[in-house]
Amino acid sequence: MKIYDRADRLSAVSYGIRGPVMQEAQKMMASGVEVLRLNIGNPAVYGFRAPKAVSDAFMNCVMDTQGYSDSKGLLAARESILRYCKKKNIPCASVDDIYTGNGVSELIITTMQALLNEGDEILVPCPNYPLWTSAVSMSGGKPVHYICDESSEWLPDIEDMRKKITPKTKGILVINPNNPTGALYPREILEKIADLAREHHLILFADEIYDRIVMDGHEHVALASLAPDLLTISYNGLSKSHLVCGFRSGWLCVCGNKAGAEGFLDGIKLLTSTRLCSNVPAQAIIPAAMDECIESTNDLIVPGGRLYEQREAVCNGLSKIPGVSVVKPKGALYVFPKVDMKRFGFETDEQFAFELLREKHILVTHGGGFNLPTADHFRIAYLPQAEILADACEKIGDFLGNRAK
Numbered sequence: 001m002k003i004y005d006r007a008d009r010l011s012a013v014s015y016g017i018r019g020p021v022m023q024e025a026q027k028m029m030a031s032g033v034e035v036l037r038l039n040i041g042n043p044a045v046y047g048f049r050a051p052k053a054v055s056d057a058f059m060n061c062v063m064d065t066q067g068y069s070d071s072k073g074l075l076a077a078r079e080s081i082l083r084y085c086k087k088k089n090i091p092c093a094s095v096d097d098i099y100t101g102n103g104v105s106e107l108i109i110t111t112m113q114a115l116l117n118e119g120d121e122i123l124v125p126c127p128n129y130p131l132w133t134s135a136v137s138m139s140g141g142k143p144v145h146y147i148c149d150e151s152s153e154w155l156p157d158i159e160d161m162r163k164k165i166t167p168k169t170k171g172i173l174v175i176n177p178n179n180p181t182g183a184l185y186p187r188e189i190l191e192k193i194a195d196l197a198r199e200h201h202l203i204l205f206a207d208e209i210y211d212r213i214v215m216d217g218h219e220h221v222a223l224a225s226l227a228p229d230l231l232t233i234s235y236n237g238l239s240k241s242h243l244v245c246g247f248r249s250g251w252l253c254v255c256g257n258k259a260g261a262e263g264f265l266d267g268i269k270l271l272t273s274t275r276l277c278s279n280v281p282a283q284a285i286i287p288a289a290m291d292e293c294i295e296s297t298n299d300l301i302v303p304g305g306r307l308y309e310q311r312e313a314v315c316n317g318l319s320k321i322p323g324v325s326v327v328k329p330k331g332a333l334y335v336f337p338k339v340d341m342k343r344f345g346f347e348t349d350e351q352f353a354f355e356l357l358r359e360k361h362i363l364v365t366h367g368g369g370f371n372l373p374t375a376d377h378f379r380i381a382y383l384p385q386a387e388i389l390a391d392a393c394e395k396i397g398d399f400l401g402n403r404a405k
Ligand SMILES: Cc1ncc(COP(=O)(O)O)c(C=O)c1O
Pocket: 041, 102, 103, 104, 105, 106, 129, 175, 178, 179, 207, 209, 237, 238, 239, 245, 248, 249, 250
């Protein structure tokens, strides 16, 4: 028999968010068990709906979006993205520097494939959104993880970053607000990262897909705005801010100083041309989203708003559980609590997630799913209503209380 094995280059690729624990949950659900899914940042599952202007734009665009678009995307979409860049002082010079994608996900892979040769290194935060680690690896590169320090509200450890720069380092990735920690980086930290990139002639990659989900009156500072003299690739999209993950609408902006990067940028152009274009209806809604209703999700992130109250419910609930600690997130959709696994007799964070699923029918993602090696964290996407989250925290408390040594 001829064996068709998985390609070798996928050996370092993983996506723990949809890994074995989720597969177990799917089996349980198929057999009729009701599982509370706190594992994925997919707002529509919990009743969040797109702002009306966005869904109207989607319904109305069908007749005009049946053909391929320019590979970079519809001009009207790129013009509204450019206006957004101007608002945030992102130094993106022209619509020619903007590429739409089938979500940011596609563009993360595209840019890593366009840039990396065998053994090239990218500094990636730890913990991180796992697609980044995988995209670097499957493009032949080496993800080098820098520490984000839980004792400093999960901020990047600049000295650790500095130590990990080698002659093979090509760029630094910053995910801000961060998935999975929910950290929001202050301007001073971003300036230090830009200084490091300046000193070592590195490209900055700024994944800012949660930049419009920031709470407690904080302001999001776009990394590219602090480094017009450097090359920054800035990523954003509608999945989270406009609650339309399923539409697959994202973009990247090439910002700042392009000198010396002509080959890399040509690679992006080539790869985006080979996939013809991104989903055109999902591009057609970008002007409505970014010009007409950029503010519409603001109601969710202030006191009384769903996301705000859900964050409060989950942080309050978790902080009452002995053996669990949590840094309150300032942005994004997640909390990333720490568990004293030894005290509860767990060998790994994955075992914790499996047993919580089997015993309490609650699905979370273990910290290892975000490449955190310490095996003592888990992530909750706080999307269900506050009462459901409060109840889930009580169940997690019972589950751990029954095991405490
Ligand atoms: C940090 C981060 N980047 C990118 C993505 C992918 O977003 P998209 O839906 O635009 O592909 C996600 C999705 O959860 C994310 O958390």
